[in-house]
Ligand SMILES: Nc1ncnc2c1ncn2[C@@H]1O[C@H](COP(=O)(O)OP(=O)(O)OP(=O)(O)O)[C@@H](O)[C@H]1O
């Protein structure tokens with residue numbers, strides 16, 4: 001820092017801690033753990049209603065079924081932090097899986113199949129990011145809506161509308177097997193979660209995505225490479241779709257143009273349930289994972305309880321509304337809290 | 346103020362900027378010396394913020410030259426301006442409401458390592474950044490309830506104080522403030538004015554945009570008046586000149 005003149009501190013700096021703020025402070029602390037609290041409530045309810053729910057075997061199922069949503073949600077989180085959205089990830093899962101299956105039919109090389117799936121995801125992500133930034137398209141909603149359609153059509157066309165069976169052993173291992181009750185895919189999710197946690201909280205790049213989401217114009221004026229940051233989140237989102245394709249294709253031992261249908265909406269729902277803001281600049285990996293788990297647990301519990309499959313989307317929708325409402329209350333409390341502190345100061 | 350032979354900290358000549366059909370700046374000449382406070386005056390839409398944004402690298406002049414300490418420079422980007430030791434408090438403050446004061450201070454110039462990694466992949470030195478930010482804020486007597494909270498929850502005055510402190514902390518040569526006291530009460534305004542005087546005392550060149558004539562009279566060494574993109578006058582802000590300056594601003598007969 002360049003400032004050199006020192007000044008004595010006056011007693012006026014920093015307000016004294018107030019006791020009156022304790023009530024709202026407690027409410028705020030509680031509501032800040034909102035998503036986690038909701039997850040615990042859902043798990044407790046499910047365990048009470050179904051004796052099967054809280055068995056290692058079933059929990060393994062839940063984890064396996066949640067892996068894809070979790071990976072897509074973590075990537076979607078990065079995009080949403082920058083005020084963006086990526087609607088194309090579901091179609092990209094399908095396209096990557098189909099490309100993987102066709103590659104396997106042509107050359108039975110596991111390495112090549114994995115690279116083909118990851119490469120397809122990367123390619124779609126790069127198109128999204130570059131079209132958004134250099135094409136100066138008005139909003140990522142439009143860009144990724146277009147690539148959603150293109151990737152979906154490409155997957156159908158390449159696959160001839162048919163699923164293609166057969167995946168290399170490694171891919172089947174990652175997507176479809178477990179160590180005891182713990183699915184391999186869960187280990188992959190955990191490793192990726194640590195990586196994203198590091199990216200978002202410890203690295204300069206993480207600062208930049210929050211800065212770009214919080215104030216894009218300010219970020220430009222602060223000499224942050226805004227365009228590069230934007231491209232990077234869409235590239236990572238595409239890559240995540242490639243990884244999700246490996247898990248899906250491995251679990252079903254096939255590549256099909258129907259994979260990943262509406263997965264983008266699950267991912268967005270998970271992020272929103274996890275309290276991230278659509279206005280950008282806010283959200284955490286842990287909460288996005290909690291959101292993904294919540295969706296997985298609710299679906300699983302309803303299956304166990306033989307709830308009509310048509311009811312399930314209704315329940316998920318209601319959960320989204322509750323989660324967002326809790327977040328609105330949190331915001332209002334935080335503002336009230338701040339006014340009280342300003343008065344005290 | 347200037348040592349006669351020393352080149353000015355900043356010299357702008359023939360600065361012109363158009364936005365489509367709007368001529369926001371029309372051949373403006375301007376200079377400011379180290380240890381001098383220059384007030385930039387003019388009615389709404391006169392082009393003051395545009396001039397400031399061009400010097401800060403946010404916009405680029407369509408024509409004109411910029412010299413810093415006698416050397417011609419090109420301010421093609423905010424990074425260029427920062428590199429030249431120019432810091433700006435924008436009219437809209439350009440704060441990140443979702444980030445804490447330290448993250449706001451260091452946005453785009455994060456203290457991080459190791460150096461052989463690309464900038465974005467370096468590890469943040471979060472503690473070092475918080476500590477030095479807290480130190481600057483306390484030295485400038487900016488009291489905050491919570492150093493870790495996003496600045497969006499602070500009062501208008503506190504936000505403005507943070508933006509001013511950020512510019513003061515990092516400017517090695519030139520500090521530009523676009524209406525820095527606009528949102529402030531009496532006590533906070535006083536602090537900002539004192540800070541400006543202190544920056545001058547430390548040899549920095551200061552450009553202040555303000556509509557508050559009493560502030561201008563008190564702190565400015567020189568006043569440049571703009572109207573519709575042109576520089577229409579330059580005066581010493583003395584009590585005798587105040588009426589003249591006001592009529593230059595409003596463009597009386
Ligand atoms: N980004 C822009 N695009 C188009 N026109 C602009 C842009 N920025 C400024 N202008 C125009 O340039 C002119 C000068 O605006 P500027 O913001 O520099 O005025 P100002 O002197 O700072 O006024 P104020 O005192 O209201 O802040 C105005 O006519 C404005 O409409």
Ligand SMILES: [Mg+2]
Nearest residue numbers: 393394436523
């Ligand atoms: Mg202005």
